Amino acid sequence: MTADLTLTPTTTTVRAACPHDCPDTCAMLVTVENGRATKVAGDPEHPITRGGLCVKVNDYQEKTYSPDRLLHPMRRVGPKGSGRFEQISWDEALDTIASTFRSKIAEYGPETVMPVSYLGTQGILNGLSAGDAFFHRLGATVTERTYCDSGACTAYASTVGATAGVDPESIVHSRYIIIWASNTISTNLHLWPVIAEAQKRGAKVVCIDPMRHRTAQRADWHIPIRPGTDGALALAMMHVIIAEGLHDEEYVRDHTLGFDELAERVAQYTPEWASEETGIPVEDIRTLAREYATTDPSMIRIGVAIERHAGGGQTVRSIACLPALVGAWRHVGGGLLQLPLWAHPVNWPAFIHPEYRTPGTRVVNQFLLGRALTGELTLDPPITAIMVYNSNPMVVSPEQEKIAAGLAREDLFTVVSDHFLTDTARYADIVLPATTQLEQHDIMFSWGHFYVTLNIPAVEPEGESIPNTELFRRLAGRMGFDDEFFGLSDEQLLAQAYDWSAPAMEGITLDSLRETGWARLNLPGPDDYRPHAEGAFPTPSGRTEFRSSALEAMGNFVVNLFRQLSDDHQPGTPVDPLPHYVAPRETGDVYPLNLLSPKSHAYINSSAGDQAMQKRVQGEQTVTMHPADAEARGVAEGQYVAVHNDRGRFVALAHLSDELAPGVVVCPMGSWPKNAKDGSTVNAVNPFVFADLGNAPTFSDTRVDIELV
Numbered sequence: 278m279t280a281d282l283t284l285t286p287t288t289t290t291v292r293a294a295c296p297h298d299c300p301d302t303c304a305m306l307v308t309v310e311n312g313r314a315t316k317v318a319g320d321p322e323h324p325i326t327r328g329g330l331c332v333k334v335n336d337y338q339e340k341t342y343s344p345d346r347l348l349h350p351m352r353r354v355g356p357k358g359s360g361r362f363e364q365i366s367w368d369e370a371l372d373t374i375a376s377t378f379r380s381k382i383a384e385y386g387p388e389t390v391m392p393v394s395y396l397g398t399q400g401i402l403n404g405l406s407a408g409d410a411f412f413h414r415l416g417a418t419v420t421e422r423t424y425c426d427s428g429a430c431t432a433y434a435s436t437v438g439a440t441a442g443v444d445p446e447s448i449v450h451s452r453y454i455i456i457w458a459s460n461t462i463s464t465n466l467h468l469w470p471v472i473a474e475a476q477k478r479g480a481k482v483v484c485i486d487p488m489r490h491r492t493a494q495r496a497d498w499h500i501p502i503r504p505g506t507d508g509a510l511a512l513a514m515m516h517v518i519i520a521e522g523l524h525d526e527e528y529v530r531d532h533t534l535g536f537d538e539l540a541e542r543v544a545q546y547t548p549e550w551a552s553e554e555t556g557i558p559v560e561d562i563r564t565l566a567r568e569y570a571t572t573d574p575s576m577i578r579i580g581v582a583i584e585r586h587a588g589g590g591q592t593v594r595s596i597a598c599l600p601a602l603v604g605a606w607r608h609v610g611g612g613l614l615q616l617p618l619w620a621h622p623v624n625w626p627a628f629i630h631p632e633y634r635t636p637g638t639r640v641v642n643q644f645l646l647g648r649a650l651t652g653e654l655t656l657d658p659p660i661t662a663i664m665v666y667n668s669n670p671m672v673v674s675p676e677q678e679k680i681a682a683g684l685a686r687e688d689l690f691t692v693v694s695d696h697f698l699t700d701t702a703r704y705a706d707i708v709l710p711a712t713t714q715l716e717q718h719d720i721m722f723s724w725g726h727f728y729v730t731l732n733i734p735a736v737e738p739e740g741e742s743i744p745n746t747e748l749f750r751r752l753a754g755r756m757g758f759d760d761e762f763f764g765l766s767d768e769q770l771l772a773q774a775y776d777w778s779a780p781a782m783e784g785i786t787l788d789s790l791r792e793t794g795w796a797r798l799n800l801p802g803p804d805d806y807r808p809h810a811e812g813a814f815p816t817p818s819g820r821t822e823f824r825s826s827a828l829e830a831m832g833n834f835v836v837n838l839f840r841q842l843s844d845d846h847q848p849g850t851p852v853d854p855l856p857h858y859v860a861p862r863e864t865g866d867v868y869p870l871n872l873l874s875p876k877s878h879a880y881i882n883s884s885a886g887d888q889a890m891q892k893r894v895q896g897e898q899t900v901t902m903h904p905a906d907a908e909a910r911g912v913a914e915g916q917y918v919a920v921h922n923d924r925g926r927f928v929a930l931a932h933l934s935d936e937l938a939p940g941v942v943v944c945p946m947g948s949w950p951k952n953a954k955d956g957s958t959v960n961a962v963n964p965f966v967f968a969d970l971g972n973a974p975t976f977s978d979t980r981v982d983i984e985l986v
């Protein structure tokens with residue numbers, strides 16, 4: 278096309294929101310020239326974004342205009358997994374999906390269909406709950422999604438209730454900051470300036486992490502810990518605090534439940550015992566406990582990674598007891614920061630429509646996808662049709678080899694909606710093109726701060742791509758669902774995304790957001806916010822429950838990002854209501870190395886994992902190991918090694934570093950199998966096993982060995 282140089286170019290700036298599953302939920306400004314997005318930038322006015330986007334997103338327009346973008350519906354023409362497709366029309370795609378769903382349902386019943394989705398986008402319209410109403414109405418298998426923080430949320434909610442906790446902006450007032458299992462500078466970048474400001478004002482920053490990563494390097498004290506043993510450390514801290522009388526007696530008396538039992542329980546968890554478990558010197562454990570208990574305000578930031586081992590739930594239980602024990606909640610900037618999303622009054626039921634669901638419909642957790650597809654998990658009826666959107670299970674789910682084997686099944690009908698032909702999409706029968714955030718309406722809650730952000734489409738969709746909202750409107754139409762919900766436009770959906778009448782939304786309307794782009798929830802300001810200075814915890818007793826009435830009454834349950842119990846919860850075997858230690862599940866008997874698979878710095882989960890700039894920054898899939906472990910295996914820097922166990926194997930470049938203790942190795946998740954040396958990534962060796970609470974994953978509870986290839 279030849280540009281018409283006689284036209285004056287029109288340049289506008291559109292307010293948008295980063296769509297990703299990231300605590301920072303940045304406010305973006307999109308520059309649009311002649312209908313084309315040419316630049317994205319962080320909003321300099323936004324108190325958290327502060328004008329900067331991260332490496333994962335600061336060239337987002339490149340994603341929208343990528344030559345690799347899926348632009349049209351396609352049908353598979355080669356063998357499954359070959360990636361050979363031909364373009365078809367939307368009508369043909371929708372007819373094929375609807376008729377195949379119908380025939381599978383006629384043969385096996387509706388539960389034979391399973392949706393597979395997670396948080397490719399976090400928008401309320403197109404994200405976590407997109408498609409739920411459709412699949413509930415269809416009667417499909419309910420998919421349980423506990424990838425992220427369900428274990429921690431369950432433990433946290435059973436201890437302090439679903440409270441927003443410390444306002445991240447209040448952390449400038451903190452004097453003692455424990456970053457526990459979070460590589461903040463990589464995964465929560467925009468929180469770092471707040472922590473750095475507190476540090477400048479004299480706060481001590483402690484980082485508890487097996488790895489001396491970029492965040493730990495900036496801390497005042499890095500405490501390397503053996504993976505999966507954090508519960509022992511937290512219990513021993515309570516032991517020291519109580520034994521030395523450093524607890525806040527008045528706060529404990531007025532605002533907690535079960536102190537005497539807790540004191541009795543933690544008597545056994547001595548620092549000497551915890552030192553054996555954690556590998557941390559006894560004196561360091563005592564010092565940490567004393568400093569934490571006697572420096573006000575003290576706050577703990579827990580990363581999502583804290584939950585990813587057998588005892589992840591009890592670990593979070595123990596940590597969540599600490600702030601009440603020392604009365605940290607009395608102070609601005611004191612307490613615990615988990616997921617402030619609990620402050621956001623999102624109107625989830627309007628999107629999920631739980632009432633469309635047939636009572637008793639079976640629930641299958643997505644960590645079992647590989648087993649469900651290969652038949653190793655016996656399901657009646659079997660899964661014969663899946664629809665994947667907002668997720669890339671080949672990269673993010675455990676047991677990668679089983680997932681690949683399952684997706685290769687000839688009798689499985691697979692639909693994938695995505696921006697790109699992911700490793701999962703390569704196995705699809707039908708591929709559908711999805712819009713990017715620059716091309717769709719959405720509105721974002723945040724799990725990292727107290728701001729709501731509106732996203733207005735900056736440009737027209739490329740090709741025939743459509744938002745998830747439109748995808749499910751079209752599919753519902755094809756299936757003949759005539760409920761009002763399936764006729765709502767995106768504008769109408771925006772209007773019901775939040776409970777606008779909730780006190781937190783006072784002064785915020787959709788119209789005001791159209792002007793400002795974002796707004797802080799109507800809560801006290803960060804210089805005044807002390808949500809639990811007077812107790813008032815949203816637990817059954819209104820107190821921090823050292824002895825958890827919820828766990829006692831209900832047994833193990835799942836609290837997820839929707840703030841609700843998982844669909845079919847029946848009271849189960851009661852869980853010990855007092856915090857206790859659960860050791861890592863995998864031991865080093867056969868496979869001696871403990872593998873961690875945290876987030877990649879330059880990818881956002883698997884998203885951006887195949888984009889040029891981000892691939893350049895992240896580099897090839899790498900496994901970091903201590904020089905002593907490398908030497909014992911004859912491995913040198915930059916050599917290819919195979920990382921393996923009974924579940925699978927992947928090949929990565931070896932990187933030698935004393936940032937890790939011997940016995941611990943790290944390979945970040947997010948690389949695409951198609952770009953990996955032998956077509957596998959770290960999730961080839963991860964287990965499907967759940968942690969103790971909330972059906973959380975056990976990605977950090979993985980043992981492997983390494984050898985040269």
Ligand SMILES: Nc1nc2c(c(=O)[nH]1)N[C@H]1C(S)=C(S)[C@@H](COP(=O)(O)OP(=O)(O)OC[C@H]3O[C@@H](n4cnc5c(=O)[nH]c(N)nc54)[C@H](O)[C@@H]3O)O[C@H]1N2
Nearest residue numbers: 458459460464504505580581582875876878880881882977
């Ligand atoms: N760059 C980037 N940022 C992201 C994401 C991304 O993919 N890339 N993903 C987003 C999402 S979905 C999430 S959930 C968050 C997660 O953010 P984080 O909670 O920071 O999670 P991870 O990066 O997985 O792990 C953080 C740290 O936990 C440590 N760790 C692992 N196991 C243990 C353990 O048993 N004990 C202790 N003490 N530490 C342990 C790891 O060494 C790692 O340094 O990040 C979000 N932000």
Ligand SMILES: Nc1nc2c(c(=O)[nH]1)N[C@H]1C(S)=C(S)[C@@H](COP(=O)(O)OP(=O)(O)OC[C@H]3O[C@@H](n4cnc5c(=O)[nH]c(N)nc54)[C@H](O)[C@@H]3O)O[C@H]1N2
Nearest residue numbers: 395396397425666667668669673694711874882883884946
């Ligand atoms: N080993 C290991 N595995 C892990 C983790 C770990 O730490 N270690 N972390 C776990 C955690 S915390 C999380 S949150 C999960 C993340 O798991 P997912 O939420 O599945 O992560 P993404 O890789 O971001 O996958 C999203 C896919 O959705 C697509 N997508 C994005 N936007 C849209 C859209 O608008 N419409 C459609 N149809 N598709 C879209 C993206 O292109 C991408 O292919 O991974 C989990 N897996």
Ligand code: SF4
Nearest residue numbers: 295299302303331334
């Ligand atoms: S991925 Fe996170 S840090 Fe990066 S731009 Fe998006 S919200 Fe901000």
Ligand SMILES: [Mo]
Nearest residue numbers: 298424425581
């Ligand atoms: Mo996550």
